[in-house]
Amino acid sequence: MFELLALHIPDGFLSNWVAALCWLPATAAVAIGLRKSTAELIEPRIPVLGVTAAFIFAAQMLNFPIAGGTSGHFLGAALAAILLGPWVACVAMAVVIAIQAFLFADGGITALGANTLNMGVIGALLVGYLMLWTRDLLPKRRGAFLAIAGAGAWLAVMAGAAATSFELAISDTVPLGTVLPAMLGVHALVGIGEAIITVAAVGAVLATRPDLIAVRDLTLRELGRSLPTPTPEGA
Amino acid sequence: MSVGCNHMLELTGLAGDPASAIHRLDPRAKxxxxxxxxxxxxxAPFSAWPVWIVCACVLAAVAGTARIRPRVVWRRxxxxLPLVIFAAVFLPFVRPGGETIEIGPFTMTTAGLETFAGVSAKATIGVVGAVLLGATTTFPSVLRGLEALRVPRLFVLIAAFAYRYLFVVVDEVQRMRAALASRAYRPRNLRHAGALGRVATALFLRTYARGERVYLAMLSRGYAGSMPQLEPLSFARADAVFLALVVGTLVPARVLIGAAV
Structure with a gap:
């Protein structure tokens, strides 16, 4: 089975300007996330963020068939945003992507900014804020919450694919008319897998440890203040 | 489910001669x-082949000094790389510009071929460079180097925790995949992906509980926000010489040759 890992941009695919400019929003988002996670110096957040990053890395090994012998795999930005809140999720995703670049040479060092933006920041902010904004509008029901989570997960994958396409096209590597439909076509399916996994995962967390879902109880203003202190529980 | 990932973590860590001059360098220099x-x-602009050849020679010299065999670099x-080349191989057919070449039913362009060759060369140098860093430097050293190079300390701490848990969490996910497979889970279409969501949750809850246990254990053993470092980083003369050699080779090549083509 051929795996679609094409979202990791390697070195050399982006023009110098595009690669350099992508670092700006990526580092800004990570800086805000780091500030939010230290806002109240809740120290246990450091290991929590570390294990969440390790979890996302491992969960990306869960692959599912798409079509024609290809498979996609779980990306996790949406789930991270739901569990950690949008900005802190940016930090966790940036850690995952940096480990992939430095430990496995997966994704270029110069494209690290672009990869963090496409696979982490865009999805995490989109899903995180979507969940927070819609929470007050919709009836407080499990079904509505899960529906938004699923839609957000699909949108996050599509937005990341679109951003990748635009970066490649602006870099004059591929024409937009070729890369955008191709990327969006494949990722419409990858996104469905992402949505199904995210909904099932969020549903199961809601059933077992609803206290771990950051975007459920925090208001926009409190965002990033606290992640509940976990109770020791047997694994 | 593919098994390709199983080998991924095995293909990390030190390789070559751990006592070599390169291995002993300060992580910042590397x-x-x-x-x-x-x-x-x-x-470098596309068609700057001499620059890439100089880069490749620098990488080869580093690999040679560190006694990392080509086979090791290739395996990692x-x-x-195949994924990268697979993504790039479409470029000659979709990128307009230059003359066109007919190959059967397909049309290639020279501009596209040039982009394909350039992109592949750049990506290969990037991948091999990262592989060599990983083969000569432990990941905790890389993190210490990044911290010394002003990457925020909190980010480095989170990455260090992530790395510490990575291997157990990956083991856990492998056991879960084996459990799925032994219960005849063979997803044939997207509708079967839901089970993976529940696996992801079980994985998250176990990871979370484990992280909490380990963290409390660390606190009870005196952890106060940073790991004790047995050998402080020191940027010695060997590091300065290494950097001077690398920079002294690359920058003139980039400025002189890169500008000429």
Missing amino acids: LMGLIGVTVVAVS ARVI
């Missing part, structure tokens, strides 16, 4: 060297 090679290779690069 990180700056890697960034230097990559930035020079990536920033093989995980990533």
Whole structure:
């Protein structure tokens, strides 16, 4: 089975300007996330963020068939945003992507900014804020919450694919008319897998440890203040 | 379910002669060297072949000094490079510009071929450079180097925790995949992906509980926000010589040759 890992941009695919400019929003988002996670110096957040990053890395090994012998795999930005809140999720995703670049040479060092933006920041902010904004509008029901989570997960994958396409096209590597439909076509399916996994995962967390879902109880203003202190529980 | 990922973590860690001059360098020197090679290779215009050859020679010299056999580099690069080349191989057919070449039913362009060759060369240098850094430097050293190079300390701490848990969490996910397979889980279409969501949750809850247990254990053993470092980083003369050699080779090549083509 051929795996679609094409979202990791390697070195050399982006023009110098595009690669350099992508670092700006990526580092800004990570800086805000780091500030939010230290806002109240809740120290246990450091290991929590570390294990969440390790979890996302491992969960990306869960692959599912798409079509024609290809498979996609779980990306996790949406789930991270739901569990950690949008900005802190940016930090966790940036850690995952940096480990992939430095430990496995997966994704270029110069494209690290672009990869963090496409696979982490865009999805995490989109899903995180979507969940927070819609929470007050919709009836407080499990079904509505899960529906938004699923839609957000699909949108996050599509937005990341679109951003990748635009970066490649602006870099004059591929024409937009070729890369955008191709990327969006494949990722419409990858996104469905992402949505199904995210909904099932969020549903199961809601059933077992609803206290771990950051975007459920925090208001926009409190965002990033606290992640509940976990109770020791047997694994 | 593919098994390709099983080998991924085995293909990390030190390789070659751990006592070599390269292995003993300060991680900052090696990180700056890697960034230097990559930035020079990536920033060069397409058709700047001499620059890439110089970059490749620098990488080969590093690998030779560290006694890393080509086979090791190849085995590690093989995980990533085919995907990169696969993505790039479409370029000659979709990128307009230059003369066109007819190959059967397909039309290639010379501009596209040039982009394909350039992109492949840059990506290969990037991947091999990162592989060499990983083969000569432990990941905790890389993190210490990044911290010394002003990457925020909190980010480095989180990455260090992530790395510490990575292997157990990956083991856990492998056991879960084996459990799925032994219960005849063979997803044939997207509708079967839901089970993976529940696996992801079980994985998350176990990881979370484990992280909490380990953290409390660390606190009870005196952890106060940073790991004790037995050997402080020191940027010695060997590091300065290494960087001077790398930069002294690359920058003139980039400026002189890169500008000429």
